[in-house]
Amino acid sequence: MDLAFFIAPLAVSGISAALAAVISISDRILNNYGDVDININKGKKNLTVTGGAPLLISLSEQGIFVPSACGGRGSCGACKVKVDSDIGPHLPTETPYLTKAELADNVHLSCQVKLKTNIEIDIPESLFNVRQYDGVIEKIEDVTHDIKEVLVRLPEGSEVSFTSGQYGQIEVPPYEKIKESTQRAYSMSSAPARKGYLEFLVRLVPGGIVTSYVHQYLKEGQKMKVIAPFGEFMVRETDATMVCVAGGSGMAPFKSIFQDRIDRGVMDQRDIWYFFGARTKKDLFYLDWLEELQSKYERFHFIAALSEPQPEDDWKGETGLITDVLGKYLTETMPKGDVREGYLCGSPGMLDACMNVMRKFGMTDDKIYFDKFA
């Protein structure tokens, strides 16, 4: 028998084995980034992690949660982090989400930054307060035809220290055609004093991944991961008159804000005007509670405005677009000469329109605050 029959396969296997060995050794050397130091806020906190993973993931594994709506897939642009050390140029996957100013400032998407060397980053102080909670759904209630009130019970002994107006990220598991867990942000509608619980108002958005899940599948007793608190929308503690405008699920932060003021006994200390815009009567909710507040607290005023009241609504309140009603009150009804602060929560279109009205009637941009994650 020709010796080649044995030698040939042996030779080929020998060569491929040798090549495989070289590749595996190179892999061990090249892909092993060793330990990487993450220096946060100029030494305020120092973490040592195993290199090679994205910054976002490494941080969350160490308990620091940078906001993210897409879980690190690079499709939401929310996980921006300012990098103080040199980590090379921006990747093409990052540039669509960064403004020119951010690019110049070395702001990166932390889900796209692979940790290869020691890195220095700068994150807002408030992020140190963010934690992950494995909550359980205690109650789900319909407040309107498309808004559900979701109450989450936090694990025994844990609590979230947040300021009214902030939001949390809730995560839903894969379902139907959705193959991965998805996170979305919702304002907390419960007051901070309500320890051990977090409440959210979730409005069904057609085609929305998380809202569809909450409305169709979420059950009481089910587990839900919550990461909180995030956000800079909160009441400025001054004496100025608060002009609050919200619509639909935009009520959530205000429910928290008002309840919080009641809990702290300061509800009477400022003039508060709350404008709630909706289309028909069936889109309004918490009316009883808000009207009760109005009768109980002299300085709290609640104005609901329907843009399209139906005959069966028998609506006696204000009608028209919320911006028109707001304008009317700013000029005619509210006391003149007082300093006014604006608090807005709603869609970008509504925010722009309300801000225009507020500016038109004497309010300044530096005193108008809005929920930015919209």
Add this chain to the structure above:
Amino acid sequence: MNSAPIIAPLTLLFASIFTSNILLANFLGMCSFIAISKDMDSANGLGMAVTVVLVLTAAINWVVLHFILVPLGLEFLQYIVFIMVIAAVVQILEMVIDRVSQSLYMALGIFLPLITVNCAVLGVVLFMQIRNYAFVQALAFGLGSGLGWWLAIMLLAAMRRKIDKAPVPAGLQGPGITMITIGMMAMAFIGFSGMLKVQ
């Protein structure tokens, strides 16, 4: 067995860059050439990568050919073995590039592993074998072919930048005008032919 051609390695180097340019004279290595020449930086990066691959594979394959395949009488295995070595070298190069410059890694995308099936690479190795080069000649040939390929892709990238701003008729935009340009570049390089010998 034939002996190696009597050509100085330095001559071979210049020959493979200019007169026998692997891409413009032999038309090997076209697909990534056309795709990546859209952008100067990635063209530069890919040119560098291809050169490194060519030098390494020329060297390693020469050693494997002359110390393993020929002594054991297994020349018929050369196609399989050469491709395996090329694949391994490209794999390691990928890891190195990912480590050193992630933006280049992403810019090259799929064309980095595609170097494995780039006919220029296998072509150079087989030419080396057919023309029976000695080791230093093989190295010079590999290096020269790589540099020639790099030169060609940089030239094309530079030209495409200008062409992008020119009023090209709609039907010829993109691949059409690129092919015509490559053809004209090849004709220009034919002017060099015959000046230096490669075999």
Add this chain to the structure above:
Amino acid sequence: MKMSPEYVKAQANMQAGVITSDGFMGTDHRNLTDIIEQDEELMTSVGLEWEPVVARMRHLLKEGRKGLGEPVTVDGDWIVQVSEARGFLASPFEDGIYRKVNAEVVLAPGGKPTEEKLYYSELSLHLLEKFHFLQGHGSPFRLEPARIKKVLRM
């Protein structure tokens, strides 16, 4: 036809559950590039050009937003209702993020609504403009050229 890596990635992102719940491909089994190519032919065959269509759709969206969620009559012949949700949607081509702004445009000559309507979003409009993508058959945001011509009266 073989698709470039950019389109392969975009098609993967367009599957249901990746960016939106229903995805952008609907029940279509064709490749992304095939869909675009065939829709380009369809548009030419009904006599529509992409840029004027985009301009008209953008104008209707802009005017419709002024209604803050209510239906608004625009230019006398269309009733537009624009709804907005919070958060952002990433483009499947990874070239930017877009607010969740959805527009329903109903053809209403002289203010009288008909059954002919178009449904699009800021993102779907971007895909239409930049990539000539009208979405796969069966997608809730699929735009048929014949219907575009009818509703936009072009």
